[in-house]
Amino acid sequence: MSPALLPVALAVLSLSAQAANIYTCVSAKGQRITSDRPIAECLDRSQELRNTDGSVKQVVPPAMTAEERASHEERLRQEMAAASAQRDAIRLDRNLLSRYPDEARHQRARKAALEPLNTALAATERRLAELAHGQKRLQEEAEFFKGRELPRDLKNKFGQNQVTLQAQQDAGQNHLAEIKRINTSYDQELTRLKRLWAGAAPGSFSLSASSSAAR
Known part of the structure; x- marks a missing residue:
């Protein structure tokens, strides 16, 4: 060679x-x-x-010792979780920008989300007014039996009216709670979107305010 x-x-x-x-x-x-x-x-x-x-x-x-290995694996787990959260934040922010290119589009989406709940709440309030009127009529009818036991039929009407009244009141409270939840979600989105519209990079801040983007 x-x-x-x-x-x-x-x-x-x-x-x-x-x-x-x-x-x-x-x-x-x-x-x-x-x-x-x-x-x-x-x-x-x-x-x-x-x-x-x-x-x-x-x-x-x-x-590594067993303790060092455990610490090393925990650091790796935390790093992987942080990287995954960062990717999720970027994806969610990009979805927000794609869905809502401006504030007017976001306002229309909020209005559309609230519309069925507002309609349901209005119907519940009308039904409550009807039940209150019915309760007044029953009380007026009961005046004829003052000092005496009410007829079974009238007692049943009072009971049915009260059950229906409570159900409608519960429904109204549920509608109000859902309206509040939706408004809070859209408020958080809007805060985040304003920063993105102003030029902030997707994924540059906490995920908490964009969790509603998965709606």
Whole structure:
């Protein structure tokens, strides 16, 4: 072999030898793992570095204690969660901008979301007025029996009217609570959108105000 080629040949042989190294270990879950590089799952335990013939070339000591490994995994978990939250924030902000390019579009969406609830609330209020009027008529009818026991039919009417009145009052409270929830959601969206319309980068602030974008 030409002397000039000898260094190149030695370098190739060295790289080949490195590539032939095989790391093996048994993980904390009892799994035997093999890799051509140090094994992340076994950082807290010894790893065997074997030759191509299976013989042990070297025993690599643990890179981390169990406590260090747990801390390392927790940091990785937190970093992954933060990265996932950031991606979600960017996606939600882009969805908001696509859905609401301006404030007028957002106001129309709010109005459309509230319209069926406002209609239902108005109907409930009319029904409550009718029931209140019916209650007054029943009370006037009961005046004829002052000092005496009310007829069973009249008692039943009082009871039915009261049950229906309570049901309508509950429905009205539910409508009001849902109207408040929707308005709060749109208010949070609008605050976020104003910052985005002003040029803030999607995902540049907290996810909390954009959670309603998933509606």
